[in-house]
Amino acid sequence: MLQDTDAPESLTVTEMVELVGHYYPYALPTADVLRRxxxxxxxxxxxxxxxxxxxxxxxxxxxxxxxxxxxxxxxxTASLDVHARQAFWQQVEEFAGLGKTILFSTHNLxxxxxxxxxxxxxxRGRVVHDGTPTQIxxxxxxxxxxxxxxxxLDELGRLEGxxxxxxxxxxxxxxxxxxxxxGLRRVQLQVAIAxxxxxxxxxxxxxxxDLTVTEASLExxxxxxxxxxxxxxxxxxxxxxxxxxxxxxxxxxxxxxT
Amino acid sequence: xxxxxxxxxxxxxxxPLTRPATGTAQLLxxxxxxxxxxxxxxxxxxxxVVVLPIILYxxxxxxxxxxILPLGTDVGAMMFVSIGCYVVVSEALFSFGGExxxxxxxxxxxxxxxxxxxxxxxxxxxxxxxxxxxLVSLGGMVAVAVVAGHVTFDLARLIATTTILLTGVIAxxxxxxxxxxxxxxxxVSTIVNLVFLPLSFLSGFFYPLDQLPDVFAKVAQVLxxxxxxxxxxxxxxxxxxxxxxxxxxxxxxxGHLAVVLGWFVGCGILxxxxxxxxxxxxxx
Numbered sequence: 314m315l316q317d318t319d320a321p322e323s324l325t326v327t328e329m330v331e332l333v334g335h336y337y338p339y340a341l342p343t344a345d346v347l348r349r350x351x352x353x354x355x356x357x358x359x360x361x362x363x364x365x366x367x368x369x370x371x372x373x374x375x376x377x378x379x380x381x382x383x384x385x386x387x388x389x390t391a392s393l394d395v396h397a398r399q400a401f402w403q404q405v406e407e408f409a410g411l412g413k414t415i416l417f418s419t420h421n422l423x424x425x426x427x428x429x430x431x432x433x434x435x436x437r438g439r440v441v442h443d444g445t446p447t448q449i450x451x452x453x454x455x456x457x458x459x460x461x462x463x464x465x466l467d468e469l470g471r472l473e474g475x476x477x478x479x480x481x482x483x484x485x486x487x488x489x490x491x492x493x494x495x496g497l498r499r500v501q502l503q504v505a506i507a508x509x510x511x512x513x514x515x516x517x518x519x520x521x522x523d524l525t526v527t528e529a530s531l532e533x534x535x536x537x538x539x540x541x542x543x544x545x546x547x548x549x550x551x552x553x554x555x556x557x558x559x560x561x562x563x564x565x566x567x568x569x570x571t
Numbered sequence: 572x573x574x575x576x577x578x579x580x581x582x583x584x585x586x587p588l589t590r591p592a593t594g595t596a597q598l599l600x601x602x603x604x605x606x607x608x609x610x611x612x613x614x615x616x617x618x619x620v621v622v623l624p625i626i627l628y629x630x631x632x633x634x635x636x637x638x639i640l641p642l643g644t645d646v647g648a649m650m651f652v653s654i655g656c657y658v659v660v661s662e663a664l665f666s667f668g669g670e671x672x673x674x675x676x677x678x679x680x681x682x683x684x685x686x687x688x689x690x691x692x693x694x695x696x697x698x699x700x701x702x703x704x705x706l707v708s709l710g711g712m713v714a715v716a717v718v719a720g721h722v723t724f725d726l727a728r729l730i731a732t733t734t735i736l737l738t739g740v741i742a743x744x745x746x747x748x749x750x751x752x753x754x755x756x757x758x759v760s761t762i763v764n765l766v767f768l769p770l771s772f773l774s775g776f777f778y779p780l781d782q783l784p785d786v787f788a789k790v791a792q793v794l795x796x797x798x799x800x801x802x803x804x805x806x807x808x809x810x811x812x813x814x815x816x817x818x819x820x821x822x823x824x825x826g827h828l829a830v831v832l833g834w835f836v837g838c839g840i841l842x843x844x845x846x847x848x849x850x851x852x853x854x855x
Contacts, residue, residue: 320679321605323612328605335601336688339589359612379686380589382581412584 320371322361326352329360330374337379349404350374366397373401377408384408386417390424402428426450426531436539449534458502460524464514469502472513476503499523595692602696607703620666621704624658625711629719632712636720640815644808647722649816651712652732652807656800657776658708659739662701664763667740668747670697676756681853690846694748701740709733732807739799742831745838746795752845770796779817795834798827 320329327343334340347353350370355363363371369392376384386405390398405428409415419425425432426446434442434449442449459481462469469478481499497520504510507526514521592598610616632654636647674680683693713729716722746766754762771777773787774796780788791797801820804813805827810820 320682321609323609324605328608332601332605333686335592335598336683336686336692338592338687339583339585340592341586341589345588375682380586382584411586 320360320375323359325357325359326363326371326374327356329371330378333375334378339380340378341380343378346374346378349377349408351400351404366393369393369397369401370404373404382413384413384415386415388418388420390419390421398424422531422535432531434535434538441538446531449538450529450531452534452537456504456507456529457527458504458507458510458524459499459527461497461499461522462514463496463498463520464500464517466498466500468517468519469500472510474505474510476505478502497522598692599695599699602692603699603703606696606700610700610704620662621708622711624654624661624708625715627657628654628712629715632716633720633722636716636722640808640812642809642812644812644816645722645724646816647716647720648724648729648807649804649812651709651716651722651724652736652803653776653800654712655709655732655736656739656774656796656803657771658712659705659736659799660743660770660776660796661767662705662708662740663743663747664750664767665747665760666704667697667701667744668749668751668763669759671748671751672754672756672759675751675849698741698744701744702737705737705740706733709736728807732803735803735806739803739831742799742835743795745835745842749838749841749845752842752849770794773797774800775818776800781817781819792821793830795831798822798830802827802831 324332326347330343330346334343334346341349344353347356350373352367352370352374355367358367360368360371369389373389376386384405389405390401393401402424405415405417417428429446432442432444432446432449433440442452466478466480469475479501481501502510511521511524511526610620628651632650633647634650636645636650638646640646640649680693713724717724747763750759750762750766773783773791774780774794775783775791776796780791800818801813801822802824804816804818805820805824808816813820
């Protein structure tokens, strides 16, 4: 699938899908393709009358009409808004549901996290990691706990599973005053698993308030993998993450390859 | 550099609804149908390419219509051949060549290359499109000749001439494609005009050849359009009438055919070279 269709403007959506379908040894029925690309309501529109998002969907329709086993998508959602993006991944997932393999490249890491079964991270032309999103995120402390507590940093650091405990700025993002006179401080912990740490804190009768637990993002894992620190913003040109995704197919396809 | 090559053949995973292709004939029919629909819907194209020749014939072809040459050929019929030749060459150069060049500069053709579509289907679609449009133009001209000019045609000669003219669309198509593949897309219309106008004048499509200086008559001898014109006039009328019309016949039909074919093949080779050059460029 290319980023711009540049298709003959005076043909209708149906005619385009019909025509391109004839080029392949096998083709999906036009009605089915239009439904999968959410173009059924625009079937009779000429290409010239389509909006940007509809053109992108036509591009997708033309990519799947030949019933390919493997679909390459090069930054497919680069020009789409949030809604269109969501709808697009739904269509891709549905197509993957037919047992197809979908390979896409993206700079948008949350998107890879959401849509991919397998992610290959490429940095400066080299594969630096290959695994599921969960495996990649497991490379770094998986959870971040932020809270206000009376436990000291020493006490927190000694709890099992805590990799680091650091104080967070008093001005606090949530505007909750942390008064040293009550012995309360705002801290951030990096932990492997959150639950045992919290259980231990509560068991020791520590005061805990304004608690949030966040999962490590793929972005953090990516920075970790490529050796960049979180202080330096990742420059997109140097870092090229690529993600491979299928709903069900990669595992099977791999099984046949090995 | 790590070797990442893996070769494996996996069974095709067809979707439940998928259906096999319906064959090459069906593909060609679909390609042509879509090409015709596509251009028929663009009014400026349709009028410029299909309607304009009919208007030209009505304006310039009917002046002496009804005058009969010594062996019985209507001058209106001869003018049909002259303007018909002009239409054929303009179809091949402007429509076929020009459109190839335009599509070459858009992403569409590149996109088509990502499909298993054979390139000959694409080119055939364009040639047949131009054949269809030329036939419509010629039909319109005949209608104008008969209705407005009361021109009498010898039916057998008219059919033979029309066939020759249509063959001309194919014969000159390689000249159009050679220009399309060797000239920068933006310069194509200029170059086509530079080629087309002298060809038409020097081959007697606008003025009878015997009204042009001798030098031009000599130059005309190497032009495919001159020989094509000779062939077409020769089919429409006996040699004596062609001479009276102002284009004295020279050479044999086989000789004319050889020159036209030679240009067809030569330009065809140029097209293939230009096409390959472009593919190589894109791979880099």
